[in-house]
Amino acid sequence: MLDDFLIRATLAGVGVALAAAPLGCFVVWRRMAYFGDATAHAAVLGVAFSLLLSTPIFAGALLVSLTMAMAVTQLSGRGFAMDTLLGVMAHSSLAFGLVAVSFLSGVRIDLMAYLFGDILAVGKTDLWVIGTGVAGVLALLWYRWSALLLSTLNPDLALASGFNPRREQLIMNLALAMTVAVAIKVVGVLLIAAMLIIPAATARPLSRAPESMALIACIFAVTATLAGMKASFVMDTPTGPTMVCVSAVLFLLVQLLARVVYPSVKAMSAQASRQ
């Protein structure tokens, strides 16, 4: 069954969507959108190192992303505003990564595949790596769910309940780096942040509890992945960007539904009940 490239691509896409959506909720709640972007951009440097040393791409990307996340966590609040710091680090690591890749001679590297992903080229080994990474992220979120929620709400409240918010931040960083590392093959470094944030943002108006938001985000993420793959097959467009486009359209539709259609339906039914 895994011999079919379309099945491998589908499994990889759905897997990454399932890990990125609940993690993306935390990224949204903790206002870490740009942080996620910086972590993803840093992965290009990891890809360059991996190619240079002929080590697995996943390992290099994971290591550099994690280093980036830890560095930003450590440096924040030391004289620079968070967004300035992230702006400096995200773009410089992307630039250094791109320059480093250009030094590699002998191998012809399709840089586009790392920037925008190449889901149809997911091999069996990739699939195992992605599966393990996704399982790892979901296990981390499952195991630390309450502690993560509480330290996201308020660090002091978490401390008083016996959790260490710094440790939870480390867990967030680790989960983020793992997601970035496995998502490179699927959507590429430039669009990973979209996989994290758009499904969570889409789910927000439809949810009343953190758990339902994570679940609804998963549904939107998987829908966007499957529909995006189909659309890219039909229209012959790049798969990663097409999945993000579908995700964005879903976001717009839900916004429209929540802000325009739903209130007016409510108003109409209220009017009807008055008459």
Add this chain to the structure above:
Amino acid sequence: MLSRHFETMSNALIECRNLSVKYGKRTVLRNISLSVQSGEIISVIGPNGSGKSTLFRALIGAVNIASGSVEKSPDLRIGYVPQKLHIDETFPLTVERFMKLPSNPGQRVISETLTLTGANGLEKKQVSQLSGGQFQRVLLARALLGSPNLLLLDEATRGLDFRGTAAFYRLVDDIRKRLGCAVLMISHELHVVMKQTDHVICINQSICCEGEPEIIKESPAFQSLFGLLEDTESALYLHHHEDGPQSAREAENAG
């Protein structure tokens, strides 16, 4: 006054001795000693930047102490009520779900506790849409879930008006009488501490004076810290500022 701490240290719920805390090279707290016995109300007051929040954090183990010790009774159960909490609009959370964080005490306990603090009926409301007074009642209810014997109120009435503050303190006193827990609260002004306070500790990096509220009010150390000189008293009530003395304001800016 000092002897009070050391005579009774054996059965204190929580006690710190000669506690000092540093942020980098800056000393935030110096030689603080205090103890809380079961059932008593202790108020810590100090101007902004005086280190009173740091003292709380040191007591719950949130900051590293530079020297001294914090000793907790083995059966100490802390209920922590933080100062006003900002819940982001992006975070969907009902009051009921909030009460179940980090562990679910059961539906019956939740509704009983919310009733105790007068926050019943709010279960299905989104936390981000509560008023300041409602939210403080919910926070107090959540703090009570572990049946604490020590309530820590960290400027819990900040953002409430005088009427709201008075109502909140009446509620805390009522609950304290029912549950028999001690209360350690911080506030930035003497006239917004609980009337039932047994002992006031006035800090500005170190303890500058302590005692019963009536005695504190007359203490020269307190008056110089808060500028409550008799001839300026009428003027002070007219323009009533939160700010402490210049040095405290600078200390806060530095932090």
